[in-house]
Amino acid sequence: MAVNDTIFLSAHEAPGQHSVQRCDDCGQDLHERDASPACPQCGGLLAIIHRAPLDIMGAPLEPKAIHHTFAQHCCAMPMGHPSGVWRFESLVMPTAGEAITSHPEGNTPLMTRRVVSEWAGCDGLLLKHEGYNPTGSFKDRGMTVGTTQAVRTGATAVACASTGNTSASLASYAAQAGIPGLVFVPAGKVALGKMAQTLAYGAKTLLVKGDFDTCLRLVQEASRELGIYLLNSINPWRVEGQKTIVFETLQQLGWDAPDFIVLPAGNLGNTAAFGKALREAKALGLISRVPRLVSVQAAGAAPFAKGFRDHFAQRYTVQAETIATAIRIGDPASWDRAVRAIRETDGLVLSVTDDEIIDAKVRIDAAGVGCEPASAASVAGVRQLVRDGIIRSGDRVVAVLTGHVLKDPGMLVELHQERTDFAQANRPVEIDATVKAVADIIAASRGAEA
Ligand SMILES: *Cc1c(COP(=O)(O)O)cnc(C)c1O
Numbered sequence: 001m002a003v004n005d006t007i008f009l010s011a012h013e014a015p016g017q018h019s020v021q022r023c024d025d026c027g028q029d030l031h032e033r034d035a036s037p038a039c040p041q042c043g044g045l046l047a048i049i050h051r052a053p054l055d056i057m058g059a060p061l062e063p064k065a066i067h068h069t070f071a072q073h074c075c076a077m078p079m080g081h082p083s084g085v086w087r088f089e090s091l092v093m094p095t096a097g098e099a100i101t102s103h104p105e106g107n108t109p110l111m112t113r114r115v116v117s118e119w120a121g122c123d124g125l126l127l128k129h130e131g132y133n134p135t136g137s138f139k140d141r142g143m144t145v146g147t148t149q150a151v152r153t154g155a156t157a158v159a160c161a162s163t164g165n166t167s168a169s170l171a172s173y174a175a176q177a178g179i180p181g182l183v184f185v186p187a188g189k190v191a192l193g194k195m196a197q198t199l200a201y202g203a204k205t206l207l208v209k210g211d212f213d214t215c216l217r218l219v220q221e222a223s224r225e226l227g228i229y230l231l232n233s234i235n236p237w238r239v240e241g242q243k244t245i246v247f248e249t250l251q252q253l254g255w256d257a258p259d260f261i262v263l264p265a266g267n268l269g270n271t272a273a274f275g276k277a278l279r280e281a282k283a284l285g286l287i288s289r290v291p292r293l294v295s296v297q298a299a300g301a302a303p304f305a306k307g308f309r310d311h312f313a314q315r316y317t318v319q320a321e322t323i324a325t326a327i328r329i330g331d332p333a334s335w336d337r338a339v340r341a342i343r344e345t346d347g348l349v350l351s352v353t354d355d356e357i358i359d360a361k362v363r364i365d366a367a368g369v370g371c372e373p374a375s376a377a378s379v380a381g382v383r384q385l386v387r388d389g390i391i392r393s394g395d396r397v398v399a400v401l402t403g404h405v406l407k408d409p410g411m412l413v414e415l416h417q418e419r420t421d422f423a424q425a426n427r428p429v430e431i432d433a434t435v436k437a438v439a440d441i442i443a444a445s446r447g448a449e450a
């Protein structure tokens, strides 16, 4: 399928508009405030195409000037914006004005932890921790923009299908915007933390008898027939928001691009967003070279990794099964865009087993950082690339941690309290309420360390 390859609007296109929604397949443009979930002509996915940032004389801004603008918009500055999404407004939604629904979100840390670097075999491995967002995952970056669009179009309700984090995020932003939220999740397959958030923030939660892929089909049909604004990962405005993970990381690195950016991949919305962000950053001269993008799938849900191995000759679907519920997706919606992202960045697609994911997660958790299972796939992927000699000594690598450790407490309880075959289990101990009992425990653990 052809993916439209315009990066920015040219001078004669869409006069008077800052951005349009353009169909990937047939190239038709919709007004930026059109609420259609897909191309009305051919059903293709819509992408946002902006006009490149201009100075007051209408000439394209130099890269240095754009860097400067973004620096001035950092939250601590007098003209700063408290959101790590909206300070990049000119490349996200230039016409949002005062209308935005923002928590705020973004401004997540880029950190290193020696134990994690050592385990992965990658010196100075940088962890971009998106679990520090307000609802605990990167989904908030897309949701602030998607919800802003919902409000601008006068939506009466918003809906999504979700493996959990999108629904938690939608529920929060819909509540802030004062619009009813409707979420479709696979019954019995959503991690406890995500379900709890969705209920708490007040979205109407529909437990669908079927998997994520079934939920996605159902919500698309329902929104078409019932006129509800769709906030799935194919929503073009969510993609715009998720680009800021890359912009913010590059800004934190002084616009000196790393060699690799590694992220977990399920529905491929984030892979597509990262590809678009890098394409735009390169076209504007914000970076001088493009990092290699690495998408990491769980072995039990790895149709994209399979596609990569045969040079994307065809599109695969699988029956997905993995402990990492956020990437438990067998029929990824943003396939074509993700292919483009991998091709343009000389990228790679890997798969890692559930055991490798748990192994990585245990190290990240024990470093005091923590993340949800899907997030650990990126660090497991780094370890694999080091072993394969693709990441080499001296390479600068960013691994994205997509979600917070508290998202999946069920898995942690199982691992540390219930499983008997797990060597690193940190079991709680029941004691009598005496100082002697405490002293005995301390003595025993000293003995174990010696
Ligand atoms: C949504 C999500 C992913 C997967 O992102 P896709 O855009 O579906 O590929 C990975 N990790 C976490 C924690 C997520 O919430």
Ligand SMILES: [Zn+2]
Residues within 6 Å of the ligand: 023, 024, 025, 026, 027, 028, 039, 040, 041, 042, 043, 044
């Ligand atoms: Zn079309």
